[in-house]
Amino acid sequence: MKYKLLPHEEWNRLLEVMPMHLIPAPEAATVAIAEDDDGEIQGVLFLQLQLHMEPLVIRDSHVSFKRLQQTLHNAIADQKGLCYFAFTDNPAVARMAEICGMEPVPVQVYRKEIR
Numbered sequence: 001m002k003y004k005l006l007p008h009e010e011w012n013r014l015l016e017v018m019p020m021h022l023i024p025a026p027e028a029a030t031v032a033i034a035e036d037d038d039g040e041i042q043g044v045l046f047l048q049l050q051l052h053m054e055p056l057v058i059r060d061s062h063v064s065f066k067r068l069q070q071t072l073h074n075a076i077a078d079q080k081g082l083c084y085f086a087f088t089d090n091p092a093v094a095r096m097a098e099i100c101g102m103e104p105v106p107v108q109v110y111r112k113e114i115r
Contacts, residue, residue: 001035001042003032004035005033011023011026014041016040017041024048029047030046030048031046032044032047050084051082053084054088065093069100085105
């Protein structure tokens with residue numbers, strides 16, 4: 001296997017192995033591929049930017065999380081198909097996100113820091 005980053009101008013090759021709706025925007029992602037000896041893609045892994053809301057700081061009880069969230073949402077509302085996330089281990093913040101229409105996602109999140 002040969003492993004390499006796939007240049008943006010060759011991303012149409014990804015359609016050989018996956019549907020278009022799973023391919024992130026090349027402006028916000030990089031993709032590593034594994035090619036066999038015939039140059040066929042046998043593996044794909046993306047590294048992509050994901051929008052997420054944090055940190056949250058509320059210093060006055062009159063501040064509305066919902067209005068803060070709506071302000072951010074409205075700023076990107078014309079980007080159909082774009083997703084954003086809220087990561088929290090605080091049940092109160094989780095409830096606020098749900099009240100704003102955000103859905104809990106049953107995933108495990110892993111982290112790696114570049115040192």
